[in-house]
Amino acid sequence: MLSIGRTKGYELIAARELEVFKIGRSTRITVASILAFMERQIASRDV
Secondary structure, three states: OOOHHHHHHHHHHHOOOOOOEEOOOEEEEOOOHHHHHHHHHHHHHHH
């Protein structure tokens, strides 16, 4: 969907670009934060 690697994903999480939550030992990324991230990327290209 985003075409990013694991390292870039961790960087986006650390930069709080993506919102995460934990279920047990598993870390999940919210769909809303992925969509918001994609919209920000599209908006920055339109400038």
